[in-house]
Amino acid sequence: MKTSNILSILIDESGDFGELDPKDPFYHVVMVLHEQNNDIADMVNSIKTSLNYRGYENHYIHVGPLIRREKPYSNFSREERRSLFNLLEHFTRRAPINYLGITMDKRQLNVQDTKAYSEILTKKIQLTNVFNQLFVNVDFRKALPTDYLLLQSADLICTTVMISKKDSMTRSELEFFHSRRDFNKNILKNILKKKL
Numbered sequence: 001m002k003t004s005n006i007l008s009i010l011i012d013e014s015g016d017f018g019e020l021d022p023k024d025p026f027y028h029v030v031m032v033l034h035e036q037n038n039d040i041a042d043m044v045n046s047i048k049t050s051l052n053y054r055g056y057e058n059h060y061i062h063v064g065p066l067i068r069r070e071k072p073y074s075n076f077s078r079e080e081r082r083s084l085f086n087l088l089e090h091f092t093r094r095a096p097i098n099y100l101g102i103t104m105d106k107r108q109l110n111v112q113d114t115k116a117y118s119e120i121l122t123k124k125i126q127l128t129n130v131f132n133q134l135f136v137n138v139d140f141r142k143a144l145p146t147d148y149l150l151l152q153s154a155d156l157i158c159t160t161v162m163i164s165k166k167d168s169m170t171r172s173e174l175e176f177f178h179s180r181r182d183f184n185k186n187i188l189k190n191i192l193k194k195k196l
Helices: 041-053 063-068 078-094 111-123 127-132 149-165 169-175 180-192
Strands: 009-013 026-035 098-105
Touching: 009 098, 009 127, 009 149, 026 149, 041 078, 041 149, 063 078, 063 127, 063 149, 063 169, 078 180, 098 149, 149 180
Parallel strands: none
Antiparallel strands: 009 026, 026 098
């Protein structure tokens, strides 16, 4: 007897509804969708083995600090950081996943809009209601990136989308990706193929 499929939805966000920062005025939410019938166990084991071989046992790749060379990557060379990024990007590109994304430009919201969206997102009740109306047997879990590699993929996608929306790349982003053109061609193009 065939069992019914289970859909996993992993959510990551970037930005906030605080004061407007002209350099990064966006708020992003990304939902990574994975049908569990599409087994990724071998892919997950492969990336874990690769991390263990490099001496990063039980390590999760946090893309923002990796790009900016912040803790725990402060003493990593660009090559070491790019190697970790490429490992996660390669997994994300090959994994049988898709994503939905929402980007809000705070420059186009008035004060009332900002407060309204902030209340909805802070309560998280609206999202719970939506999922309960759309799906049967919904199970909400607080996930840790160390436990779910797809949550790290959600972080990668969210960070990639955030960078693509900005008017200009930061110095650390340019150092990491070389140029906007290289970023668009080598990273963004592949990530956008996963978008529903």
